[in-house]
Amino acid sequence: KAGVTQTPRYLIKTRGQQVTLSCSPISGHRSVSWYQQTPGQGLQFLFEYFSETQRNKGNFPGRFSGRQFSNSRSEMNVSTLELGDSALYLCASSWDGLLNEQFFGPGTRLTVL
Amino acid sequence: DAKTTQPPSMDCAEGRAANLPCNHSTISGNEYVYWYRQIHSQGPQYIIHGLKNNETNEMASLIITEDRKSSTLILPHATLRDTAVYYCIVRVTTDSWGKLQFGAGTQVVVTP
Numbered sequence: 606k607a608g609v610t611q612t613p614r615y616l617i618k619t620r621g622q623q624v625t626l627s628c629s630p631i632s633g634h635r636s637v638s639w640y641q642q643t644p645g646q647g648l649q650f651l652f653e654y655f656s657e658t659q660r661n662k663g664n665f666p667g668r669f670s671g672r673q674f675s676n677s678r679s680e681m682n683v684s685t686l687e688l689g690d691s692a693l694y695l696c697a698s699s700w701d702g703l704l705n706e707q708f709f710g711p712g713t714r715l716t717v718l
Numbered sequence: 719d720a721k722t723t724q725p726p727s728m729d730c731a732e733g734r735a736a737n738l739p740c741n742h743s744t745i746s747g748n749e750y751v752y753w754y755r756q757i758h759s760q761g762p763q764y765i766i767h768g769l770k771n772n773e774t775n776e777m778a779s780l781i782i783t784e785d786r787k788s789s790t791l792i793l794p795h796a797t798l799r800d801t802a803v804y805y806c807i808v809r810v811t812t813d814s815w816g817k818l819q820f821g822a823g824t825q826v827v828v829t830p
Binding site for chain 1: 750760761762763764767805814815816817818819820821822
């Protein structure tokens with residue numbers, strides 16, 4: 606069974622630009638969560654989608670948004686990039702986003718210059 | 719979600735058992751204890767979880783005290799590949815869709 610895949614793996618952008626990251630969950634998983642990891646703040650929850658609906662959201666500004674498609678694939682978008690958005694962005698999938706374990710992808714390393 | 723406290727680091731000799739403590743003194747009755755680990759430059763990996771009974775799987779054992787205020791993750795025979803940051807997370811199963819609240823974790827270094 607294929608694991609969670611994320612594309613691209615590495616990305617370099619400049620301040621003010623926007624970026625879209627993609628996540629393909631494990632087949633059959635309907636919940637996709639997104640996390641940001643930085644050396645200073647650690648792993649922080651961004652949001653979670655289930656059946657194309659956002660069910661939960663962390664404490665991030667509105668520049669961070671996401672969506673989920675009918676095949677459960679998910680994208681997250683960051684607009685008006687800031688230097689502080691440089692981070693590893695991880696997505697995780699699970700059956701239902703609750704009790705079941707979450708499977709994480711390898712992440713997308715975003716560098717903002 | 720309840721807060722957890724873990725030691726920032728610990729060393730373990732290869733082949734020996736690694737016992738990782740976690741304090742969650744404010745845990746409530748419907749909160750589960752989860753353990754994940756993150757090997758450098760990889761996404762976190764699920765290890766085990768439990769509510770009040772001890773749990774064991776192919777990776778580890780989870781021992782939860784009777785009052786549920788603390789728990790211990792046991793890696794029975796540590797290998798060099800177990801070097802990672804280990805996160806103890808407590809979590810309700812309602813109102814926390816998809817959300818795992820990671821703390822600083824414990825950096826475990828397994829030495830030859």
